[in-house]
Amino acid sequence: GTRRAMPSLWTDGRLEAPTSASVIDDITTADIVVVGAGITGLTTALLVSRAGKSVVVVEARHVGAATTGNTTGKVSVLQGSKLASIAGKHGTDTLRAYVTGNTEGRDWLVRHCEEHGLSYQREDDHAYAQNAQGLSTVRDVHAACREAGLDAQWVDEADVPFPFAGGVRLRDQAQIDPMVVLGSLAAD
Secondary structure, eight states: OOOOOOTTTTTTOOOOOOOOOHHHHHHOSSEEEEESHHHHHHHHHHHHTTOOOEEEOSSOOOOSSSSSGSSSOOOSTTTTTTHHHHEEEHHHHHHHHOOOHHHHHHHHHHHHHHTTOOEEEEEEEEEEEEEGOOOOOOOHHHHHHHTTTTTTTEEEOOOOHHHHOOEEEEEEEEEEOHHOOOOOOOOO
16 A cells, blocks of 8 residues: 655644635735745745735645645754765855854744744754764764854763764754744734
């Protein structure tokens, strides 16, 4: 038989009604069209709207139907091994610019939550190896964090329910309910 994906905990049981045809027919022009009603698309639309532009968001399914609605809700600069990959391919300047942009994006999202009374948690994030073979990649992540100016710590132990051979901890990242945040962005 075919394997069905488990529904996202964020979107399971939520019903989204499409915009009515009459509303869509009334839209004849826009300065900006954003494709995708995930966190990136809706944040972009909100910021463009605040800058005085008319904006339309086009989504094939519903708000949060794709990546954002199927995430862990973690908002972190660490992002697994991505920083090591960027450092290896593009160098320090690009790595630092990437980290700066992601830090500003995380902080903007946290401020949005605070300003709108949306709950979020501050959490440490980890990039880790489950065995000795994965340690070199995680050491590269740690080196990239340090190169980017992040205060990341090496840890040999973590209170996790799986094998942990070592890893990087980046304190004070964020955890959100992405669907609640998307609802707020869409309303704004």
